[in-house]
Amino acid sequence: MKLTTRGRYAVTAMLDLALHGKEGPISLADISSRQDISLSYLEQLFAKLRKSNLVKSVRGPGGGYRLSRDDTKINVADIIDAVNESTDATNCGGKGICQNGEMCLTHHLWNDLSTQIHLFLSGITLGQLTQKEHVQSICERQDMEQLAQNEERLALIGLDSGNA
Amino acid sequence: MKLTTRGRYAVTAMLDLALHGKEGPISLADISSRQDISLSYLEQLFAKLRKSNLVKSVRGPGGGYRLSRDDTKINVADIIDAVNESTDATNCGGKGICQNGEMCLTHHLWNDLSTQIHLFLSGITLGQLTQKEHVQSICERQDMEQLAQNEERLALIGLDSGNA
């Protein structure tokens, strides 16, 4: 079992995609500004997500990423697996060979924990998450913040071109 | 959420203690040989377990460690916490302040996962584990192996003193 910022970022970014990608692809720059995740790091993560067939990319201006299937068909465990963070809690990878070929004392315990975690995470789809009202309210807040940032940026550009 | 060899070793060692410590303290050397865990590393782990009041130590010859309370009163989550591997899956430590002070999109998800994991692990006591028949059979196997090793060792010592 491993759950670090990487897996959390991946799920967050995918949820952002599910929330905003209803029409047309979303650029990583957008996700980066809304979710405060480094653009370069997102690129790394989306390379893996694409290899696992969870997203499709569209190049060129106006391009970006879209989910490769319906958001009700993508669950959280899928995403975590895709970025190489397993939900397996055993040391042996489920093989029961910890103690030079033999099974260690606690193998069954970690195995049970693994199935527990996997059941939970694979039972939650992006579609379900988008329906939760706390997710929707946070999403709205983030949209507002991004809008404000854009206006600031535009104002700055206006000043710059005025001065230049 | 973090679960590495450290937490697994700690639980394994504590279970070994529950299984063998019915009468008298058990030395770390014993646990080390039965469970194939480095003695020095065990010392490190037991320092933490002692600080968390899960074990009591007895110094001197014949000394070792014993559980500081009944094995039905110690659960797996206790042990994992003691060696600094938390069962918390959030990034913010449950505070909801991931995104510069505000709550991130996926906070609730990780929070739910955390309670899920904690419920599971805190519901399993060492006492329960010692009752499981697969644990008992592995325990027997390990006892046999240790016995065999000791005999080998004694035989070697016998030869050595014969030659010296």
Added chain:
DNA sequence: AAATAACCGACTGATTTAGTCAAGTAATTA
């Protein structure tokens, strides 16, 4: 006194994380 076993702190090599950087490739649009 000698043996035993816990205690302590510093140290290490290897791995992993989170993140950056720079060069490249593909698709639009003017």
Added chain:
DNA sequence: TAATTACTTGACTAAATCAGTCGGTTATTT
């Protein structure tokens, strides 16, 4: 077709963490 935009790829890095070692100290028993 040229310029632009945005994804793609791979190499690189600083910092953190892990698993484990080592040497020495203290307490207890025989």
